[in-house]
Amino acid sequence: MSFTEFSYQLVQGYDFYHLNKEYGCKLQLGGSDQWGNIVTGTELIRRMGSGEAFAVTTPLIKKADGTKFGKTESGAVWLNKEKTSVRDFYQYWLNASDQDAVTYMKIFSLKNIEEIEALVSFHEKDPGKKMLQKELGKEITVRVHSKEEYDALGLDRNIMFDRSIGKEELASMGREEFEKSVGSFDKVEVNWNSDLGLLPFLSGETGIYGSNGEARRALQGNAVAINKEKIKEDFQIQEEDWLYGVYMIVSKGKKKHVIVKRGE
Secondary structure, three states: OOOHHHHHHHHHHHHHHHHHHHHHOOEEEEHHHHHHHHHHHHHHHHHHHHHOOOEEEOOEOOOOOOOOOOOOOOOOOOOOOOOOOOOHHHHHHOOOOOOHHHHHHHOOOOOHHHHOOOOOOOHOOOOOHOOHHHHHHHHHHHHHHHHHHOOOOOOOOOOOOOOOOHHHHHHHHOOOHHHHHOOOEEEEEEEOOOOOOHHHHHHHHOOOOOOOOHHHHHHHHOOEEEEEOOOOOOOOOOOOEOOOOOOOEEEEEEOOOEEEEEOO
């Protein structure tokens, strides 16, 4: 057992004692795995301050694979859009497995049980449409962020998931419509010239990849696309790759899309 593991319960317990002493905090909420840590705090408050405090725990929310729904897990989702963008927040729920989507809907949705059961029944008839995940993502995104920010995702004009829209369609749709469609995507502005190589462009210039090596591995794994077309290591960015002479969509895998804006 490491010192961190050994001392964690004491530190969390003392933290509760400090909050109680300095701010009058009497209640700590947590998952069921935190029970021992929380009651350590209530004991410290009782013994060191002759005070009274309470612990409330709830069952852990677990995914279908058995991992817990929490900030220490990989792919954690944050309410703060500075940590998880509105698009990534919505995408998190959209990517939930069918089994997890049913669980999350029952826990997080404000719909009544009849509405949830109707959604689940409809979803089971055609799981590929992800009706349950879409409704879950919409409801929670609107509640956590706002309807305006949800609408700004442009899901009705989702050019990245519409397979009928390719490079030619992007170029012909018009700059104003394009900008509305990608309003919530991550953006980066670069100063591009034709002498800039592909790897430096994907890593140092745009920061989409952490290094040239990471970018090279992604290219070798067929995981990079520009304007919805897969590219290889020998690809050279040309003037015509800039939509309207200004924008380029760089896709990192299937779920991460960055709008690169050329400095004007």
